[in-house]
C-alpha cells in the first residue's frame with residue numbers, strides 16, 4: 283500500500299480514517315507530537331514558577347518537569363557515545379558526520395580513530411561545557427576528522443595546528459577534559475605529516 287502523503291510504501295496507519303503512512307511520514311508525526319509535549323512541559327514549568335513567585339517561595343521549591351533530552355542511542359553512532367548525554371541544541375548532524383569519518387579512519391589507524399571518538403564522547407558528556415562550547419569543540423574535531431581521513435602526506439599540518447591549539451584553550455579550564463585531551467592530542471599530532 284502506498285503512503286497517503288508521498289510515494290513511499292506505507293507501513294503504518296494514522297488517525298480516524300486510518301490513513302496509510304510510510305516510515306518517513308509517520309516519523310514526522312511522532313516528531314511533531316514530541317515537540318507539542320515539550321512545549322506543554324515548558325508551559326507547566328512556567329506555571330509552577332509563577333506559583334512559587336506568587337507565594338514568595340524560593341524558585342525550585344516545586345520540582346519541575348525535566349528538560350527535554352534528545353538522546354541518540356548507540357545504534358545511530360558507532361564510535362561516539364552520546365548515550366544518556368543531553369545534547370540539547372547540539373548539531374547531531376556534525377556528530378553523525380564525525381562518527382562516519384571515525385569509521386573510515388579506523389580502518390587505517392584504530393588508535394587515531396579512538397582518540398577522536400573518545401574526545402568527542404568526552405565533550406558531549408561534559409556537563410560543565412555550555413552548548414556553544416560543545417558545538418565549537420565538535421566542529422573543530424569534525425575538521426580534524428575530515429583532514430586525517432586523507433592519506434598522511436595530503437594532511438594539512440599548518441591548517442590543523444591552530445585548531446589543536448584552540449581546542450587546548452577551550453578544554454583548559456575543565457580538568458577531566460584537559461586530562462583526556464593531553465592523552466589524545468599527541469596521537470592526533472603524530473598523525474600529521
Ligand SMILES: [Zn+2]
Nearest residue numbers: 285288304307
Ligand atoms: Zn510517506
